[in-house]
Amino acid sequence: MMNASEYEASLRKLKLNVYMFGKKVENVVDEPIIRPSMNAVALTYELAHDPQYEDLMTVKSHLSGKKINRFTHIHQSTDDLIRKTKMCRLLGSLTGCCFQRCVGMDAMNALSIVTFDIDKKMGTEYNQRFLKYLEFIQENDLTCDGAMTDPKGDRSLPPHKQPDPDMFLHVVKETKDGIIVRGAKAHQTGAVNSHEIIIMPTIAMREDDADWAVSFALPADAPGITYIMGRQSCDTRKYEDGNIDRGNVLYGGHEALVIFDNVFVPWDRIFMYKEYEFAGKLVENFASYHRQSYACKAGVGDVLIGATQTIAEYNGAEKASHVKDKIIEMNHLNETLFCGSIACACEGGKQPSGTYLVNTLLANICKQNVTRFPYEIARLAQDIAGGLMVTLPSEEDFRSPDVGHWLEKYFKGNEKVSTENRMRILRLIENITLGTAAVGYLTESMHGAGSPQAQRIMISRQVNLAQKQKEAKKLCGITDEKVSL
Ligand code: SF4
Ligand code: FE
Numbered sequence: 329m330m331n332a333s334e335y336e337a338s339l340r341k342l343k344l345n346v347y348m349f350g351k352k353v354e355n356v357v358d359e360p361i362i363r364p365s366m367n368a369v370a371l372t373y374e375l376a377h378d379p380q381y382e383d384l385m386t387v388k389s390h391l392s393g394k395k396i397n398r399f400t401h402i403h404q405s406t407d408d409l410i411r412k413t414k415m416c417r418l419l420g421s422l423t424g425c426c427f428q429r430c431v432g433m434d435a436m437n438a439l440s441i442v443t444f445d446i447d448k449k450m451g452t453e454y455n456q457r458f459l460k461y462l463e464f465i466q467e468n469d470l471t472c473d474g475a476m477t478d479p480k481g482d483r484s485l486p487p488h489k490q491p492d493p494d495m496f497l498h499v500v501k502e503t504k505d506g507i508i509v510r511g512a513k514a515h516q517t518g519a520v521n522s523h524e525i526i527i528m529p530t531i532a533m534r535e536d537d538a539d540w541a542v543s544f545a546l547p548a549d550a551p552g553i554t555y556i557m558g559r560q561s562c563d564t565r566k567y568e569d570g571n572i573d574r575g576n577v578l579y580g581g582h583e584a585l586v587i588f589d590n591v592f593v594p595w596d597r598i599f600m601y602k603e604y605e606f607a608g609k610l611v612e613n614f615a616s617y618h619r620q621s622y623a624c625k626a627g628v629g630d631v632l633i634g635a636t637q638t639i640a641e642y643n644g645a646e647k648a649s650h651v652k653d654k655i656i657e658m659n660h661l662n663e664t665l666f667c668g669s670i671a672c673a674c675e676g677g678k679q680p681s682g683t684y685l686v687n688t689l690l691a692n693i694c695k696q697n698v699t700r701f702p703y704e705i706a707r708l709a710q711d712i713a714g715g716l717m718v719t720l721p722s723e724e725d726f727r728s729p730d731v732g733h734w735l736e737k738y739f740k741g742n743e744k745v746s747t748e749n750r751m752r753i754l755r756l757i758e759n760i761t762l763g764t765a766a767v768g769y770l771t772e773s774m775h776g777a778g779s780p781q782a783q784r785i786m787i788s789r790q791v792n793l794a795q796k797q798k799e800a801k802k803l804c805g806i807t808d809e810k811v812s813l
Pocket of ligand 1: 621624
């Protein structure tokens, strides 16, 4: 297993083609806007060496029997799934942001199931290929980016009817050594902090879409791949002197648009090739795993609740009954998020491949709550923090010999607390609810792993409504229904 500095050194060896603000980024690892996101992934390596977190962060590989980082593991029991939930919450609570490494773990687990199912029906050999790839990932302790979301063009049209076929990533040519693909994947979490990128289709497909039904893995710096960094609200504060205005002085997340411009993929890295009828299953399994992973939001919620209680104390408002009640409500909502993730893990089950999959109905319930509760928790945090969170002058003003003393004087709350500390905690709340971390805590809670409607469709498909009706009718004595409605 790598530690944090070995991980950082391994990233420096990659020759990624990254663009930000219209310019090529030559040194990705040290770029001030990207660096905090690298720090967050690095923590997934560092904690694996901390005896305190050994049970959550490490596990025995079912392939090699060696101790590996849980982020490279294929779940072998419900206990593994439960530990995964707890690991996600732990890391969210220690970083206060998206730590990015779950998407690759979720992609690998989904592929371990679906490659097996394809082979069983089609007589292919994807599962063996995949397991060989997995061994390589585990052996080298790599971070994989799980890339699913295509740009999708006109949402009313399937891939083969799009005026521009590249709106969904697809095969353009087949050679004896492999295939050439073209297209893009949008909103890719942790893209430039990953050693590998695993591509999956983004929707269920029909026969006409066979050229778009592909899944494969590539080194992140394979020729033809370009990364264009997404902007985050308040991102350029990371270029400023000092660190108060950043809110989170250590960690952050990032997303990127990843372009595949006629990229070659060798056969031994292809895990689905035109088996369109399995595209939907791969999407569903990946989405269910990632909906479970959103225990990370309960971890970030922990930070936000801690920050909110702190500002209440700094403001001298912590004893007010409505403040206490709002903190209780924040905790109630946050623990409910955690309950969903734990529940879908406990109720998970073994698939034919041997991999344990979460209970998909409960994973969707979990994620549906995630699309709502962080917004309410954030609203309560802003309520308690007060307007100063968004009207606070800059750190440079605070340090200014001309006006700094006025800020020092007029922004003092509880006299035992320094004005600087009060500013810091306000900036952290701003960061999570409005700034760079709000990408992960709010909008990503809404749309990541599928927008709210995607979960509602899954919920409607998976609940047994007829059974519920039968029980209700039995209890009230309806026995003579002649016509089925
Ligand atoms: Fe992991 Fe959460 Fe980030 Fe998704 S949003 S990659 S689950 S930390
Ligand atoms: Fe996500």
